[in-house]
């Protein structure tokens with residue numbers, strides 16, 4: 001635990017970047033390829049400027065919202081991120097404590113290094129469970145049942161990373177995951193074992209592609225899953241419409257924090273296209289590059305119902321454990337409140353498109 005907590009979120013990010021071992025910093029903080037998509041997320045958010053309204057009555061203002069049948073204190077959600085015991089021995093348990101301290105909804109990654117029951121016991125606001133497709137519908141439903149039995153209230157199925165991203169910095173750093181930090185909640189769910197490749201065969205198209213889902217599988221999963229299913233990693237209006245048609249209960253506009261494919265656009269730039277396509281049918285959330293309370297405001301103004309933060313929570317966890325996660329979330333919420341007050345928005349519903357100037 002540091003003697004003093006960093007005063008701002010950028011200070012948490014730089015303290016984590018310098019304090020972590022180089023290979024861990026590369027795994028947790030770098031982006032795909034040379035990092036352009038990760039940089040675009042933050043760069044494009046900064047291109048959205050605010051149109052403040054002065055002298056409005058701000059009494060009784062608040063940051064509450066309703067999302068999938070629950071009332072949340074504020075719209076900042078802890079994104080699922082993998083292998084948290086790499087950052088501190090308590091891992092996801094500490095993150096859940098920090099999230100609960102701020103009444104923040106947390107999404108637990110299927111690649112969690114702590115048992116889902118222990119994480120739920122540590123923080124009651126860890127209510128959503130994220131998973132990847134597990135080769136077959138039956139395997140994916142088996143994992144979903146585990147989450148439902150552990151008391152989670154919704155599932156996030158991530159569809160944007162069927163294969164790992166190639167991150168230059170991570171490769172250069174020689175990052176390797178050790179067996180001490182494994183995804184224990186997947187124990188007993190069969191993982192694919194691929195037959196050796198014959199001459200001229202492609203690993204991705206001739207092996208991996210055979211265990212990947214398509215929209216029919218997603219529709220079957222949404223129909224049979226024991227909990228509402230939110231699809232994470234939607235980046236176009238077309239996919240958004242397909243997701244709604246398949247029965248998704250919500251969408252997350254996400255490029256995985258720019259971690260999987262360098263040539264993707266920023267999430268804020270595609271958010272309006274997705275929101276238009278969905279036309280209010282289900283809530284649209286967004287993540288990628290949210291670092292300040294005014295970034296939350298920017299995303300909400302362009303149609304996001306709430307935002308998720310990945311690296312900010314990871315940096316809070318790495319610098320000061322549960323307290324760091326809690327402090328990072330508090331900073332974001334305080335900055336959002338002050339941005340609302342300074343722009344004349346009493347409630348989240350008042351953060352509308354006409355409160356910003358945006359090139360998207």
Ligand SMILES: Cc1cc2nc3c(=O)[nH]c(=O)nc-3n(C[C@H](O)[C@H](O)[C@H](O)COP(=O)(O)O)c2cc1C
Nearest residue numbers: 028079080081082109158256257288289309310311
């Ligand atoms: C180290 C790391 C691990 C991640 N692991 C997962 C994961 O297991 N599942 C998932 O859906 N997204 C994962 N993500 C993506 C986040 O959920 C989220 O989309 C992204 O971090 C948002 O961008 P931000 O880091 O700029 O806030 C991970 C992100 C990071 C940084």
Ligand SMILES: CC(C)CC(=O)C(=O)O
Nearest residue numbers: 081082111161164256259
């Ligand atoms: C195990 C990985 C697929 C976790 C992840 O989503 C990531 O590292 O971005």
